Amino acid sequence: MGKLANNVDGLPLRIPKRPFWTLAGALLTLTAIAAAAVCASIGFRYTASIGFRYTQHRGTAPSKFYANVTQPRGICAGVRGDAASYAGYIGLAGDAEDTPRRSFFWLFEAEEDARDAPVILTVGGGPGTTGLSRPVSGQGPCSLTANGTVPNPDRVTEKYNVLALDHPIGTGFSYGRMVNNSRDGALDVYDFLQKFYVLFPHLAKNPLVISGGSYGGKHVPNIATVIQEQNRALASDSTSSAVHINLESLMISNPTSDPMAHFRWLLYFYCELHSVYDAPTCAAMYAKLPACLDLIELSLQDAGLSERASSARRAAREACLYIAWGGDTHGVMVEDVRRRCDEEDTMECFPLFKWLEQYFRDPVTTRALGIPPFINFTALSGPVDEAFAATGDEMIPTHQLYEPLLTDGIRVLHYIGAQDGNCAWPGVFSFLTRLRTPFQREFLGAPDVPWPTADSDAATVRAVGAGAGNMTYMLISGSGHFPQQEQSALVKDITERWIENRAWF
Ligand SMILES: *[C@@H]1O[C@H](CO)[C@@H](O)[C@H](O)[C@H]1NC(C)=O
Ligand SMILES: *[C@@H]1O[C@H](CO)[C@@H](O)[C@H](O)[C@H]1NC(C)=O
Ligand SMILES: *[C@@H]1O[C@H](CO)[C@@H](O)[C@H](O)[C@H]1NC(C)=O
Numbered sequence: 001m002g003k004l005a006n007n008v009d010g011l012p013l014r015i016p017k018r019p020f021w022t023l024a025g026a027l028l029t030l031t032a033i034a035a036a037a038v039c040a041s042i043g044f045r046y047t048a049s050i051g052f053r054y055t056q057h058r059g060t061a062p063s064k065f066y067a068n069v070t071q072p073r074g075i076c077a078g079v080r081g082d083a084a085s086y087a088g089y090i091g092l093a094g095d096a097e098d099t100p101r102r103s104f105f106w107l108f109e110a111e112e113d114a115r116d117a118p119v120i121l122t123v124g125g126g127p128g129t130t131g132l133s134r135p136v137s138g139q140g141p142c143s144l145t146a147n148g149t150v151p152n153p154d155r156v157t158e159k160y161n162v163l164a165l166d167h168p169i170g171t172g173f174s175y176g177r178m179v180n181n182s183r184d185g186a187l188d189v190y191d192f193l194q195k196f197y198v199l200f201p202h203l204a205k206n207p208l209v210i211s212g213g214s215y216g217g218k219h220v221p222n223i224a225t226v227i228q229e230q231n232r233a234l235a236s237d238s239t240s241s242a243v244h245i246n247l248e249s250l251m252i253s254n255p256t257s258d259p260m261a262h263f264r265w266l267l268y269f270y271c272e273l274h275s276v277y278d279a280p281t282c283a284a285m286y287a288k289l290p291a292c293l294d295l296i297e298l299s300l301q302d303a304g305l306s307e308r309a310s311s312a313r314r315a316a317r318e319a320c321l322y323i324a325w326g327g328d329t330h331g332v333m334v335e336d337v338r339r340r341c342d343e344e345d346t347m348e349c350f351p352l353f354k355w356l357e358q359y360f361r362d363p364v365t366t367r368a369l370g371i372p373p374f375i376n377f378t379a380l381s382g383p384v385d386e387a388f389a390a391t392g393d394e395m396i397p398t399h400q401l402y403e404p405l406l407t408d409g410i411r412v413l414h415y416i417g418a419q420d421g422n423c424a425w426p427g428v429f430s431f432l433t434r435l436r437t438p439f440q441r442e443f444l445g446a447p448d449v450p451w452p453t454a455d456s457d458a459a460t461v462r463a464v465g466a467g468a469g470n471m472t473y474m475l476i477s478g479s480g481h482f483p484q485q486e487q488s489a490l491v492k493d494i495t496e497r498w499i500e501n502r503a504w505f
């Protein structure tokens with residue numbers, strides 16, 4: 001077998017244990033989070049300027065929970081100077097002084113009309129990638145460089161509140177007892193949002209847009225599903241004082257959602273559309289494909305979390321890993337097949353992950369964000385990744401969760417970097433065409449129209465429904481795995497049209 005030095009796992013000469021959509025490997029720091037050292041008491045630091053405090057609720061809504069929020073100063077300066085933002089922790093269900101479960105968030109207020117602006121909830125990929133990565137690489141007021149941050153002209157925070165969440169617990173600055181699957185993680189996000197709206201009640205009425213990419217293809221549909229389920233339960237429960245969450249739409253870039261479609265189409269991308277692997281490697285991979293697909297199909301018979309179901313998914317993952325990461329790419333970067341990476345340490349070709357750890361470990365940053373001293377930030381959490389791998393979570397399909405959501409009127413945008421071989425577009429397009437929704441027939445027949453202009457080769461858009469569409473698929477030709485980072489001006493335009501629900505032409 002060829003050596004693996006050039007895949008992003010950076011683990012030469014052995015089959016990586018890492019899932020294929022992470023940028024793990026070399027950067028992975030196996031720091032145990034010192035949860036046991038937590039000594040903070042249940043309490044809330046009252047912040048006069050926004051006037052939030054505990055609200056006593058009837059019924060099942062959060063009545064008392066840990067929250068500690070600060071207004072960071074002097075970091076992440078934007079085009080208009082210091083961005084108005086709030087950062088802090090909210091204790092989730094099960095949180096106690098000696099067994100904490102605390103989610104870290106950083107809310108960047110919109111520059112225009114923050115009180116009424118939509119809220120974009122943004123989570124990271126991974127699983128276990130910090131939710132702060134997108135806000136500091138395209139979405140937020142500042143962008144990370146090798147030397148701290150610079151103002152970001154392409155921020156979406158001009159018009160929207162961006163709520164970055166280190167999700168699930170164990171990721172980034174969030175700490176305490178973890179979950180080991182996306183569904184349980186989504187229940188945590190619902191709990192987080194209910195408590196967040198207690199602290200920021202004026203934002204509860206504003207449209208909520210959930211954004212994510214890569215492993216966000218698991219998180220985002222699960223979070224949206226739990227919100228819809230809970231909204232429905234709430235509508236028939238007059239005793240609850242939980243708030244209705246005004247979920248409006250979803251924005252997903254280069255996701256992993258449907259494992260079957262992902263692997264069925266991966267070699268088409270690697271071996272037919274591009275020459276990521278040479279002919280013998282492609283032949284060897286094609287030979288392994290039937291076993292991979294069979295084991296996925298077998299694992300689909302039980303989507304539960306029993307040990308038997310988990311072990312069937314782990315077996316499928318094991319069988320498929322070679323197809324995702326098994327060969328020598330001879331320097332081609334899987335995350336952007338136009339690029340080469342000839343570094344010995346392939347993480348050198350993804351400097352953002354290094355910058356994230358430099359910046360979010362810098363005492364100037366952690367002091368401003370109110371991070372307790374026992375937290376050791378990682379851009380990508382090894383423990384979270386391992387916990388999710390144990391249940392084979394990445395092999396649980398999530399694409400069908402979009403069917404009831406779309407049918408309920410939640411708008412769903414997929415915007416995909418065409419050069420990405422990590423979560424390659426053919427697998428995404430394939431599952432979108434198979435979603436059984438009121439939009440399916442029209443989606444199948446709709447053209448992919450060049451955008452932003454008729455003769456542009458920047459992107460194509462296939463939209464069904466009024467305005468920007470209920471179900472929309474965009475392919476961005478000049479981007480790999482990280483569209484918001486690589487094409488931030490274009491993605492700003494996409495984001496504004498999408499949220500304002502304006503027609504593309
Ligand atoms: C955090 O973890 C990194 C990598 O393991 C280590 O180099 C660093 O010293 C740790 N920092 C603290 C404060 O423990
Ligand atoms: C970052 O700053 C250091 C010290 O100020 C300087 O030596 C280095 O060249 C800078 N790097 C970049 C990429 O600007
Ligand atoms: C809240 O965070 C600050 C750091 O910003 C810390 O000094 C304080 O002890 C925390 N309070 C509680 C109750 O955890």
Ligand SMILES: *[C@@H]1O[C@H](CO)[C@@H](O)[C@H](O)[C@H]1NC(C)=O
Nearest residue numbers: 179180305307310387390391
């Ligand atoms: C996942 O977490 C649950 C709850 O903590 C636990 O019971 C279960 O054994 C875990 N599953 C695996 C495969 O580790």
Ligand SMILES: *[C@@H]1O[C@H](CO)[C@@H](O)[C@H](O)[C@H]1NC(C)=O
Nearest residue numbers: 406407408409438465467470
């Ligand atoms: C499509 O989206 C619009 C908002 O633009 C919404 O009003 C409508 O209900 C959705 N259509 C369907 C069939 O869900």
